[in-house]
Amino acid sequence: MQCTDDPVHDGTGRAQTAEPFPEKASQQVTEPRPEAQYTFRRRGGDALRPDVRIYANIVKGGMLGLSRRNWSGMEHIPLKGPAILVWNHYSDIDPLLVVHYVYNAGRHPRFLLKESILRIPLVGPLVRSTGQIPVKRGSAEAADSLRTLERELAQGHVVIMSPEGTVTKEPDRWPMRGKTGIARLALESGAPVIPIVQWGALGIHDRKRDPKFKLGRKPVTVRALPPVDLSPWQDKEPTREDLAAVTDRIMEDLRAGLAEIRGQEAPPLFDPRQHRSDESESSE
Numbered sequence: 001m002q003c004t005d006d007p008v009h010d011g012t013g014r015a016q017t018a019e020p021f022p023e024k025a026s027q028q029v030t031e032p033r034p035e036a037q038y039t040f041r042r043r044g045g046d047a048l049r050p051d052v053r054i055y056a057n058i059v060k061g062g063m064l065g066l067s068r069r070n071w072s073g074m075e076h077i078p079l080k081g082p083a084i085l086v087w088n089h090y091s092d093i094d095p096l097l098v099v100h101y102v103y104n105a106g107r108h109p110r111f112l113l114k115e116s117i118l119r120i121p122l123v124g125p126l127v128r129s130t131g132q133i134p135v136k137r138g139s140a141e142a143a144d145s146l147r148t149l150e151r152e153l154a155q156g157h158v159v160i161m162s163p164e165g166t167v168t169k170e171p172d173r174w175p176m177r178g179k180t181g182i183a184r185l186a187l188e189s190g191a192p193v194i195p196i197v198q199w200g201a202l203g204i205h206d207r208k209r210d211p212k213f214k215l216g217r218k219p220v221t222v223r224a225l226p227p228v229d230l231s232p233w234q235d236k237e238p239t240r241e242d243l244a245a246v247t248d249r250i251m252e253d254l255r256a257g258l259a260e261i262r263g264q265e266a267p268p269l270f271d272p273r274q275h276r277s278d279e280s281e282s283s284e
Contacts, residue, residue, distance in 0.1 A: 036071035045106020073224035082153035082191040089162035090173040091201035170270035183246035192227035197257035
C-alpha cells in the first residue's frame, strides 16, 4: 500500500501529520498495519540503544525538513530476521533517505560504508558506534567486510548495501551493473534480498549542479519491493557466471522498480567498464 507525507485523516475528521521525533512509548498509537509508517516506527522490530535512537532521530528530523515523502512497500521488509536491503545509489544524500525509511520500517539500519568515512573526526566514531560496517574498496580487507556482513545476518540483523559500491556512473542516474559481492553474500547466507528503489534525492543534493545543495522540502519517493527470486541459483556451488547472473538479476529488479516510479522506460544495465573501453576505442 502507498502513503504520502500529506496530512491524513483517522476516520474522525482529525488531520494527522508526521512529527519529527517520536512520543513516549506509552503515547504511541501506531497500528500494526503493513503500510508505510510515517510518524512512528513499526512495532515489533529491532530494539535500539538510546544513543542509536538519538542519532537516528537527528537524521530523521533533518530528512523531514528536506523531503516530502511518498513511501510504499514497507510490508516487504521483515520486522524480524536477517535481510539484505539493496538500493539504487545516485546521490550523495540518498543513503540518509534510506536510513529514514528503514528506521521507520522498524529495523536498525546497518550500512556497508567506505572505510574513509570512519577517519573523519567526530563523524567516524559516531558512525562506528551505531554498528555501521566499513570496507576498503578493492582491497583484501573487502573479504573481511563480507564475513562481517555474514555474521550480522547470522545474528538476525538487516544489512544495507549499494550493489554498485558507489554512486552510479550512468548518465541519467539509472542503476549500473553491480559487483558480485552481493551475489556471494546472498547465496552463502540464504537471506532474502529486498530492493529499495528511491527517486527525488537530486532535488536536495546533486554533485553535478551549482549549488549542489538546495533547501526546502522536495518530493521523494521510496518503495520497497518483494524479495528477488534467486531460486535458480540456490542449493549449489555458484560459478563465476552464476555470481554475475545473480548480481544482474538483483540490479534488473532495482532498475524495473525505478522505471515504475520514474514513469520511464529503463535502458539496459550500464556497464562502466564497457563504457571506458568504448571511449578508449573512439579516441584512437
